[in-house]
């Protein structure tokens with residue numbers, strides 16, 4: 001079959017099998033909208049990519065309503081408080097208590113990705129893996145949109161670019177609409193996945209004059225550890241002994257509350273950037289998830305926002321494709337930018353609390369005392385802490401209700417496939 005080019009016709013073409021693309025594909029199929037998803041990496045690579053681990057309360061409620069959270073809610077763990085360590089003192093924000101019981105779910109991103117792929121398989125629509133899209137054509141003058149991959153063309157009514165930061169969909173917007181507002185923070189984070197001898201029970205944020213350190217729960221005897229490093233630094237400059245020494249000093253005062261940190265299973269330096277696109281749609285093309293915006297991991301928001309984008313767009317596409325009503329689709333950018341900027345502002349505020357800026361380092365004792373005071377305002381009863389708690393756990397964040405769905409089994413099992421030479 002060498003040289004054969006497959007042509008698939010579908011209603012919605014999706015580029016990228018991350019959380020955004022996979023949630024979108026599942027919800028659309030369940031609502032009777034035909035989709036075809038192409039993914040550049042192999043299935044094994046996608047299913048092993050360890051990134052996020054904290055899912056917001058309302059995002060899980062949405063996934064549950066879509067029937068996409070069975071394993072997550074069976075195997076995930078919940079946690080509802082975080083500790084701030086500052087000037088040797090540990091202060092606890094019990095955000096579950098401040099939000100009427102809303103908690104995060106701890107469930108690794110790669111597990112959710114596996115579950116979502118399995119559901120697409122069950123519905124007879126597995127993603128096309130190892131098929132990097134090379135071009136997207138979706139200008140408003142076209143009767144149909146097209147996604148081009150090596151040996152595969154997907155023709156569709158709409159294309160959704162869920163291809164993350166390094167995808168190609170954003171580049172398919174016309175030059176004038178492609179711009180983003182971006183910010184480069186003056187530091188980076190060394191990110192480590194480490195073995196631990198007992199589970200981490202809640203997030204710990206350490207504010208220290210030497211730099212920020214964080215410990216975040218993950219499942220399966222692992223924890224995510226973050227360490228502030230100079231901007232542009234390399235992981236190779238952080239051998240394990242240096243990491244341990246810095247963790248010891250930055251986390252002093254919380255040692256009794258933390259498990260022993262064992263073998264490091266993965267490490268890298270994350271360039272700390274924020275970005276929000278100016279336009280998330282043009283013609284037949286829409287962007288969702290990290291393709292539309294980028295958040296630092298400070299507030300554990302990126303995957304949650306990606307799922308919220310997918311939920312919003314799924315509802316708008318169902319209204320358009322099934323009911324013929326385009327109003328929600330036309331206003332997608334406005335709604336998502338409002339949401340993305342709200343979350344971006346929260347993440348930025350948290351980062352400013354957790355780090356000392358270059359100008360603050362010289363007056364560190366004074367600044368740290370001020371930060372200690374700000375943390376106190378968050379953890380004590382009152383409106384400041386209540387508002388922060390809501391934003392942190394996402395219980396005040398709108399995720400649209402489930403699009404009126406039909407059971408996946410009633411979806412026509414195959415896209416229109418023809419081989420052309």
Ligand code: RFL
Pocket residue numbers: 015016017018019020021038039040041046050051052053054055109131132133134162163164165166167168191270288289290291297299300301302303304305306
């Ligand atoms: P993804 O997950 O990057 O998926 C994009 C997919 O598109 C594919 N792709 C292509 N496919 C076909 N053709 C092409 N030309 C393609 N180009 C790319 C890629 O192979 C990939 O499979 O984007 P999505 O779906 O928007 O999801 C975004 C999230 O992955 C991201 O925001 C989070 O991981 C961010 N994040 C966290 N978010 C949270 O909500 N909670 C957390 O606790 C949290 N922790 C984290 C994080 C991100 C981290 N890193 C490594 C950036 C912790 C870390 C360390």
